Structure formats: C-alpha cells, structure tokens
Amino acid sequence: MQTVKVLAGGAGVGIIGVVAFVLSGIYNIAATAPHWPITLFVLKVARDRSIAAHSSGVQLPDLKNSKLVAHGVEHFHEMCRLCHGAPGYPRQEFAEGLYPSPPNPASVVVQEKSDAELYWIIENGVKMTGMPVFGSTHNRELIAGILALVRQLPKLSPDEYDALMKSGGLHESGGEMHHGSTGSRGNTASPDTNK
Numbered sequence: 001m002q003t004v005k006v007l008a009g010g011a012g013v014g015i016i017g018v019v020a021f022v023l024s025g026i027y028n029i030a031a032t033a034p035h036w037p038i039t040l041f042v043l044k045v046a047r048d049r050s051i052a053a054h055s056s057g058v059q060l061p062d063l064k065n066s067k068l069v070a071h072g073v074e075h076f077h078e079m080c081r082l083c084h085g086a087p088g089y090p091r092q093e094f095a096e097g098l099y100p101s102p103p104n105p106a107s108v109v110v111q112e113k114s115d116a117e118l119y120w121i122i123e124n125g126v127k128m129t130g131m132p133v134f135g136s137t138h139n140r141e142l143i144a145g146i147l148a149l150v151r152q153l154p155k156l157s158p159d160e161y162d163a164l165m166k167s168g169g170l171h172e173s174g175g176e177m178h179h180g181s182t183g184s185r186g187n188t189a190s191p192d193t194n195k
C-alpha cells in the first residue's frame, strides 16, 4: 500500500512538472534550436514505425508504366522540386530554412523505403515537418506517377530530367500552373547539386 502511495505521489509531481514546463514557455519552439539527440531519435523511430504500420495495406499500380512517369515529372516539378530539389534544380532558398530539412529524394535514405511507404508519405504528408498532404489534391494515378518519377531520380541527369519534362508536355503547355518551370535552371551551381 505504501509503495502504491509513493508511486501515485511521484506520478502526480511528474504531471505537475510537465504542465508547469509547458505553460511556462521555457521550451524553445524556434526552428533554429535543434532537438536533443534523444528527442530526434524517439521522433525518428516513431515516424518510421508509424509509416511502416500505416502503409502496410497500400495497393499500388504498376510503377513501370512509362505513362505514369511522364505524368509524374510534371507534378513533381511543380509540387516537390521547390523543397526537395530535382536533377539540375537545387531546392529553393526557403527550403534551406525548413526544420526538419527536406531530404534529397534521390538519396539512399529515401530510396531504401518501400514503394508502399513512399506512396503513403506522399498521400498523407508528415505532421509537424512541412511535408504536405497530396492525397487531398492529387488522385491515386497522379501520386503513383510522382512515385514512379521519384524512383527514376537517382538515374536521371539534368538533361534527361528536362527531356522527360518536355515529353510530359510541361514546357509546351504554358499554362498558369507551370509558369515557374523555366528560369530557375540558371541558379544551378553544378549538375551534381542533387547527388
């Protein structure tokens, strides 16, 4: 009985401490103050476990379908490139200030994820990171197209990426949605920026 009382008392003090900490404003929410290594570790494990569990039932179309890639490149260029970069297109300045930082989609840490996991991330976004939800604005085919393109990124040179965009009709459409698609190429420091 004595032990139960001590445990309950300890838990009570702990809860009051957490509430006091939260209400005091001591916690620094600034993106310039990185998480402690232990917090980062817990967040990373929680994120990866959550993505693995939630993506287990995802049904994917055939990602080898070349039409999917042609659709995907246009949407990747408009929706993803500014934060993540693309072959020959470094990510935008504002993306340098995001915390956590948007990873290079051609990198091993992204490519080692399963198709189902990547599809799920693009469809649902990642809370409190800046990674948006695309499932509310893009249908299954388009998300599969974007994913098919993401899978091609490690192999694509800047010229091949541009050629793919042309074959996808991006530069020819001239539509309002695509006005940013040319011009930024000039900022490219080197074709290797995305490696």
Ligand code: HEC
Pocket (backbone or CB within 6 Å): 047, 075, 076, 079, 080, 081, 082, 083, 084, 098, 099, 100, 101, 102, 103, 105, 109, 110, 113, 118, 121, 122, 126, 129, 130, 131, 132, 134, 146, 150
């Ligand atoms: C506003 C910036 C922004 C845009 C736009 C954006 N992302 Fe992200 N994305 C992020 C950030 C930040 C992360 C890191 C999330 C994390 O650390 O868990 C991320 C994470 C990801 C990941 C997970 C990588 C990993 O290994 O955990 C994938 C895949 C991804 N984005 C793909 C895309 C695709 C595809 C698009 C376009 C359809 C896109 N993103 C658009 C910011 C963005």
